[in-house]
Amino acid sequence: MTVEVTPSTFTYVYFDSAYIARIAQRLIGLFGLENHNIRVDINETTPLAKMRIEFGDPIVINIQSGAFEDFSRPRQQSESATTQSLGRILLKVRDRLSPEFANAPADKDLTLVQVAIWETYCVARLSRHDIDINRQRWLYNFRNRHGFNDASDRAFEKIWNSNDLTWEQLQNISDNALALVQ
């Protein structure tokens, strides 16, 4: 297993590539992804926070610099944001590599609702690895996609407390929540 972070030095942000690599290595170990070579490409020319996966050897994770940033200190790196963002995307990598998620649509075809359920599932599992997560932030995001109602909150709870869901199960929980209020 190799972990590479590019660029090695930054011009527009005060990030530390060796530090990012150490956080990535720890998470890769936690999620059992040691058999894969992984490269983290950081786009430091944008403050946005999008992330994208390209499967191959190595698996390339494209990350915009806002995903690792301390919003209270612009351009500075946040350990917490780096861990949460890398954790979310690496869990998604693990899901994508598993047969349980074989039927998940390609990233470009995911709807906003589907993005929300998968994000929720990822951060929920992250929180059980002793990683600091603001649950309310993700509940708010989930409600924005499923409605501000009890059915939506019950679906969120179900996903939040699950560890071994398949894509179909995840999708069903979401569909049921949406169907109840239509």
Next chain:
Amino acid sequence: MRKFFPVEDLARDERFNQITMNDRMADQRTVITTDSRPSRAANRIVPSRGDASDAARGLMHGIFVGEIQALEGAGRTCWDFTTGEEAPFELKLDMARQCWDEARHVEISVKLSDWMGSEIGEYAENTVLFQAACSNDPVLRLAGVNRALEGLAIDVFTTMKEFGEVAGDQYLEFAEDWMLADEVTHVKMGSDWLRKITEDDPERRKKALDFQSVVDKLFSYGGTRSESQESPIGLARRFRELAGFDDQEIDVIAKLSLAALEERKAAVLEAQAAHN
């Protein structure tokens, strides 16, 4: 008690990190982005945006720190000027009422931030609002804070209220609506006092309106607020009318905001060309 309090000395605990407009403009990433995908034609903060929740949380935090500074600014206006000589008692009474409103808005904003999953100090605090409240002429403060900044608050609250309405978030929708009603009153106070105090002093009025224009331009930096869908925050014409802006004044702000957006787009193209 000290008069004319400098922005650097505002009391904050360790959760807050303050930045200036210069700090914000020093971030080159906002103009040199090399993201190969086309930029959004619509940047308005609406639930259909992929990053809607996070964008709304960030704006909510901006409202929260803005309310703190508005409270501090109105409070200073009650204290910094001699009653009767430099500022009428009734004007100070209006500023005291505004303090009451702003304090309530701070508390509402904290609760809304909790509801949306943000923490106090999660985002940087831009101190430009209080800076506009540091003029040593009360009329300039009314123009800069009550008319320009509280005018911006009308636009921001309208955008957030609509966000809550479309998302189905009734707490956000109603809380923003109530705060919006107060902001309309604050702007009206500024408009009324500006006209009254400068009734026989056209030069002072012009100076105040020029200052308002500077603050309006500063807050339109990058086209953050305009009638174009490319701006995250819209221009709330109807509520501005209710607050005492006439059509011509609103047209001027609309033009100025669009010009700021176009300047921004030109700067982005130039910076990208230089970067590549």
